[in-house]
Amino acid sequence: MGRQMQETAAAASWQVREGVAFLAGRLDAAGAAALWPVLRLPPPPAAGAALQVDASGVTYCDGAGLALLLQLQRLAAAAGCGLRITGLAEGAARLLAPFDPAGYAEVGEPPPRPVKLPAQVGEAAHAIGRDLVALLAYVGELTAMLARALRNPRRIRWRDVTLVAETAGTDALPIVLLVGFLLGLILAFQAAIPMRMFGADLFVASLVGISIVRELGPLMTAIVLTGRSGSAFAAEIGTMTVNEEVDALATMGLEPVWFLAVPRVLAGTVVTPLLTIFANLAGLAGGLVVMLVLGFPFVTYVNQIKEFVGWGDLAGGLAKAVAFGFLVSAIGCLRGLQTGRGPSAVGAATTRAVVSGIVLITVADGLFAVLFHCLGW
């Protein structure tokens, strides 16, 4: 007498009697899920003989049921014996026939590629090099386009420039004012506590004035612009790239950099110093609040600012703002134009625009610090 096995699901069953397996019931997802873990083939009746599975009791069979039947064939192939399925309804048999178990030896995800550190470092270095070359080429093209724009200002798409200036400038004003005001307030408050211990709390005004006008005003405005407008430029142009609108421009003979980047870069370069002026004023207002709380009159605060903050400081800060605005807008457009394929590429382009923008602002700020030091400014 052969080995007896019986596994039963709620509505599907798998039995082995006298060396013959019997499959019956509903072979749907629930049935297949119940039988899958307990599916064991009996030993073949004789060397070289095929195992027999009687499927005449199958009342229903969907895709999961077909997968179960294919799994039986895979198990038999792995055991090195043949398998004969009998009694299967004609419809199911017709659907099962095209699936060759030999083609399903490996199922699931392919094994992950082994991590090779030197190769990864090399690939990363190569990617950085490629990015730098692309950046240089883009800077060259953009510079040529801006020079052309200066020579022929009537060719500039001023409507686009004003639209971008409105969204990147006017619409950004509330957040720039809020951040500027809080920055001045926090800076003054944090400085006032230790400086009061030395009786130097009057100089909080000059500290706030110089810090905001020379450094923090342009820097903070540029960072807000990076998060708000640089990312928007990248997402907008990136979506156009994915939708082949950039290709359409190119095939119409319109240069994408001229058409898409120049208006945004011009608008970004113009609005950033203007926003910086508002950020400076808001920051100084924040410092004023703390000074008033400390008991200093308004006139004293203004006099301190006038004494310590010169026009040169303001001009230096605004020069930085112009440079920051140019960098943030230009890199946002570049990342948009470099967008790859697929919807996730737009997200990646946006992220790269923000990261690159912040890196460029920081590097440029460092260069400005050295330059101003050398100029004795």
Add this chain to the structure above:
Amino acid sequence: MKVGKAVLVPDNGRQLEALIEVEDLAAGYGDQVILEHVSFRVRRGEVLAILGGSGCGKSTLLKHLIGLLPPLAGRIRLAGDDFTAATGEARLRLLRQFGVLFQAGALFGSMSLLENVRLPLEEFTGLPREAADLVALMKLELVGLKPFAHHLPAEVSGGMQKRAALARAMALDPAILFLDEPSAGLDPVTSAALDALVRRLAEVLGITFVVVTHELPSIFAVADRVLFLDRTAKGVIAEGDPRTLRDACPDPRVRRFFRREADNGDPTTPTAAGTPRERP
């Protein structure tokens, strides 16, 4: 009566069931009524094509059928269950009974084709991982994409994306498949292969298809019956076998559509009402 899954071991007694019943449907967006007084039935295993010029409401009707938009009036029943009124678990159960092939495929870009097809199996069945992988691979083989199982959607062509989306729509063996412009953007060979697949699935698995399409060769290849919508009539102006409608429909708008005749200025022609995409 409940919506069953695709029956691979057919029960002939169920073949004549009306699986989809649309009763006096008014469809549109807000105050804008696109279609009104639309009623029709779709039998189990039948392939119904919804036709009409651009702007006639084909996609709007499809969005109502798959529950993306609530009807302005009327009722949609799936095998007797009121889909329009269903909420909560009952609605979820009905949603799992049909699959949708969207016009652009709508595959998840961050997942491989295999993962896209496996996703509904992981979420809605208790199949072990190996079984889900096997089912997903078999579905991909059905649409000829098994060698590309581990590719991302962005790494395959538009036609392959569409076939993979069909495999995903079939993952749970739904009783009904809604196809939105399945042939759009496909080459004739791929389009013909897709048509053959639809016929095979309808005949062997008993899957019911509702196909929104403009492609005349595809209509004649797959449709058992067509429903012709018109924008000015805001509803169905013809229904029946596509060849019969082409040759003997009394409505000139329908005959012109099937014969691909250009607009002659008659405002009741499909080209005047919208513009068919086919070149004359």
